Amino acid sequence: MNNADAATGAAGTGAAIIVEDLHVRRAKIPVLEGLNLAVPKGRIVGLLGPSGSGKTTLMRSIVGVQVVQSGRIEVLGLPAGSPELRRRVAYVTQQASVYDDLTVRQNLGYFRRVLGAGASDIDRVIERTDLGSVANRLAGSLSGGQRGRVSLAAALLGTPEVLVLDEPTVGLDPVLRVELWGLFRTLADEGATLLVSSHVMDEAKRCDRLLLMRDGELLADDSVRGVLEITGTDDVETAFLRLIDRGTPDLRPPDETARLAQTAESIDPDSEGEAAR
Numbered sequence: 065m066n067n068a069d070a071a072t073g074a075a076g077t078g079a080a081i082i083v084e085d086l087h088v089r090r091a092k093i094p095v096l097e098g099l100n101l102a103v104p105k106g107r108i109v110g111l112l113g114p115s116g117s118g119k120t121t122l123m124r125s126i127v128g129v130q131v132v133q134s135g136r137i138e139v140l141g142l143p144a145g146s147p148e149l150r151r152r153v154a155y156v157t158q159q160a161s162v163y164d165d166l167t168v169r170q171n172l173g174y175f176r177r178v179l180g181a182g183a184s185d186i187d188r189v190i191e192r193t194d195l196g197s198v199a200n201r202l203a204g205s206l207s208g209g210q211r212g213r214v215s216l217a218a219a220l221l222g223t224p225e226v227l228v229l230d231e232p233t234v235g236l237d238p239v240l241r242v243e244l245w246g247l248f249r250t251l252a253d254e255g256a257t258l259l260v261s262s263h264v265m266d267e268a269k270r271c272d273r274l275l276l277m278r279d280g281e282l283l284a285d286d287s288v289r290g291v292l293e294i295t296g297t298d299d300v301e302t303a304f305l306r307l308i309d310r311g312t313p314d315l316r317p318p319d320e321t322a323r324l325a326q327t328a329e330s331i332d333p334d335s336e337g338e339a340a341r
């Protein structure tokens with residue numbers, strides 16, 4: 065039984081995203097070759113791996129904008145890319161998707177209308193992403209990090225159930241990174257499912273589960289604690305290297321997450337050697 069099977073097992077409601085035997089080629093070169101995974105609902109799942117390992121390709125497949133050769137991808141019980149998922153799934157790409165000649169508020173007003181979200185949602189997402197002080201500035205005059213937050217704010221319009229975020233903390237200073245991870249945790253606590261990619265292994269400890277990728281394959285699909293335990297280390301970077309040496313991936317069913325999250329509830333993510341939350 066693989067992790068995708070486990071997530072659809074007895075409970076049948078545990079997974080927000082299920083990927084089965086996914087094959088993707090880009091420019092005729094195989095990028096993902098038979099990937100299986102499941103992302104549990106209401107959790108933060110970190111997608112980590114070196115540049116070119118296939119993280120963006122996997123995210124694009126999940127949100128339905130990538131041509132896939134074969135396999136099954138289900139999001140919230142529907143095939144990836146289904147029109148019904150448009151408002152339920154948000155995708156934030158690495159490049160901020162904002163109109164430079166509009167203010168932050170005007171950008172959000174435009175995306176709100178496209179999504180059919182309520183007018184009051186604009187103030188809500190501005191507050192959530194701490195953009196109040198620049199709300200009336202042209203997006204083109206903002207820093208990279210601020211523009212990224214405008215993209216994130218747009219993604220939060222309409223309160224999507226699944227957020228797929230491609231390297232949302234790139235270029236942010238440590239204070240802003242911590243703040244953003246705090247927001248991700250709040251969103252997960254409210255029931256959203258977050259798939260967040262990152263190059264920064266440090267950020268792994270803020271996740272509930274990890275998908276560690278290398279060359280289009282999964283080295284691990286496990287809770288943070290599970291990955292650290294199985295590799296006998298307290299640091300995700302070393303765990304990554306040990307999994308490469310080991311040669312066998314660490315694939316543990318997502319239903320372990322609930323138990324591990326409970327035991328990890330009081331753990332401070334900033335402390336060394338401990339798991340998420």
Ligand SMILES: Nc1ncnc2c1ncn2[C@@H]1O[C@H](COP(=O)(O)OP(=O)(O)OP(=O)(O)O)[C@@H](O)[C@H]1O
Pocket residue numbers: 090091095113114115116117118119120121122263
């Ligand atoms: N538009 C494209 N056309 C052809 N090949 C591509 C394209 N984009 C990515 N690839 C290739 O697909 C593979 C996976 O790339 P992908 O962008 O998914 O990796 P990644 O892990 O997200 O990398 P990064 O962390 O640098 O964003 C790489 O070999 C890359 O060269």
